[in-house]
Amino acid sequence: MQISKRIKTLSRSQTVEITNLSRCLKNEGIDVISLSVGEPDFTTPEEIIHYANTMAKQGNTKYVATDGLPELKLKIQEKMQRDNALSYDLDEIFVGSGAKQVLYNIFMALLDPGDEVVVPNPFWVTYTEQVKLAEGVPVIAHTTAENEYKLTPKILDQFMTEKTKILVLNSPNNPTGSVYTREELKALADYLDDKDIIVIADEIYEVLVYDGEHISIASMSEKMKKKTIVINGVSKSHAMTGWRVGYACGDREVISAITKLQSQLVSSVSTPAQYAAVAAYDMERTFLDEYNQLFRKRRDNAYKKMVELPYVECIKPQGAFYLFPYFKDTAKKCGFNTVDDFLKALLSEKHVALVPGSAFGYPNNLRLSYAVDEDTLNEAMNRLKIFINEKL
Numbered sequence: 347m348q349i350s351k352r353i354k355t356l357s358r359s360q361t362v363e364i365t366n367l368s369r370c371l372k373n374e375g376i377d378v379i380s381l382s383v384g385e386p387d388f389t390t391p392e393e394i395i396h397y398a399n400t401m402a403k404q405g406n407t408k409y410v411a412t413d414g415l416p417e418l419k420l421k422i423q424e425k426m427q428r429d430n431a432l433s434y435d436l437d438e439i440f441v442g443s444g445a446k447q448v449l450y451n452i453f454m455a456l457l458d459p460g461d462e463v464v465v466p467n468p469f470w471v472t473y474t475e476q477v478k479l480a481e482g483v484p485v486i487a488h489t490t491a492e493n494e495y496k497l498t499p500k501i502l503d504q505f506m507t508e509k510t511k512i513l514v515l516n517s518p519n520n521p522t523g524s525v526y527t528r529e530e531l532k533a534l535a536d537y538l539d540d541k542d543i544i545v546i547a548d549e550i551y552e553v554l555v556y557d558g559e560h561i562s563i564a565s566m567s568e569k570m571k572k573k574t575i576v577i578n579g580v581s582k583s584h585a586m587t588g589w590r591v592g593y594a595c596g597d598r599e600v601i602s603a604i605t606k607l608q609s610q611l612v613s614s615v616s617t618p619a620q621y622a623a624v625a626a627y628d629m630e631r632t633f634l635d636e637y638n639q640l641f642r643k644r645r646d647n648a649y650k651k652m653v654e655l656p657y658v659e660c661i662k663p664q665g666a667f668y669l670f671p672y673f674k675d676t677a678k679k680c681g682f683n684t685v686d687d688f689l690k691a692l693l694s695e696k697h698v699a700l701v702p703g704s705a706f707g708y709p710n711n712l713r714l715s716y717a718v719d720e721d722t723l724n725e726a727m728n729r730l731k732i733f734i735n736e737k738l
């Protein structure tokens with residue numbers, strides 16, 4: 347069968363591939379430790395599961411409104427007001443099957459062939475591929491460790507053209523763990539003030555900030571709010587990756603366009619899953635505080651162990667659950683030409699799975715996910731250390 351050029355040229359998600367490979371090796375009885383996953387390691391809180399179950403048993407198993415279950419949209423509206431000081435009407439809120447699917451709809455609804463989308467590098471693997479699917483052109487804006495891999499007006503200015511339609515901003519960031527400060531967002535907002543551009547602000551890791559606070563660029567000014575589509579969801583905040591509920595808040599014309607697309611694509615997101623998200627937003631704040639504390643401890647432990655490794659340089663991440671160290675020198679000293687080769691050998695010899703930076707457009711680094719318990723992390727870091735020492 348002849349597969350379309352569109353799909354032939356699409357890259358597979360490397361993070362998903364590595365996670366699948368580790369799963370296969372595990373099924374073969376090999377004790378693989380995977381630090382490649384982008385999801386919390388524990389199960390969804392019991393009250394969320396219970397509520398979804400109850401609602402399903404009560405007969406809530408049918409299609410609902412294409413743009414989202416009304417009860418959930420009300421919760422999202424409340425959350426945006428409370429946590430982000432952003433007020434949205436209900437027709438400015440859209441619920442999709444995970445943030446990933448919401449992003450796809452947005453690129454499809456906004457991009458015409460040749461429109462450019464500025465994506466700061468390193469970037470989450472999906473942005474560039476979705477832009478290409480929508481026949482847009484990803485424009486990669488390189489950032490560096492000196493600036494904690496954050497975009498500045500100066501860098502952005504080098505990549506803006508008359509074809510620029512969208513800027514993607516992801517804070518807290520996957521893969522770097524960087525979090526933009528209020529001042530940094532203000533500087534970007536000032537720069538964008540007279541520009542005709544849409545900002546997609548991916549804030550899916552919002553609750554996982556350990557130093558400083560999460561700020562949405564949409565809250566910089568009324569004008570900035572109008573230009574911004576905020577993306578969020580319950581996957582990372584409530585250990586709900588498998589339920590597939592994410593959302594967008596922004597301009598009602600865009601929300602209406604993505605709803606039209608959704609009506610031909612998904613009809614509506616799984617109804618019990620949307621009820622589960624309602625229960626997530628009804629949970630006590632203490633849940634999120636404890637969750638945050640747990641990940642902060644893991645961040646500190648993982649960071650401490652990472653910077654002890656020879657030739658490694660790593661910024662201390664302030665959010666999400668990833669470390670993104672520079673690893674080229676370590677790989678070289680160990681006799682490997684690339685970080686990719688180092689990681690392949692590490693997986694086959696010591697059974698530790700990490701994601702190469704090349705998956706994020708940054709081949710001299712690697713990404714470690716510390717969304718695992720302490721013993722697992724310690725064992726993985728031990729194996730990594732032994733591997734390096736054996737090769738040096």
Ligand code: PLP
Nearest residue numbers: 384444445446470520579581592
């Ligand atoms: N945005 C970023 C930056 C992510 O890292 C991920 C998941 O890895 C998503 C969005 C997708 O989230 P969801 O599970 O809601 O589709």
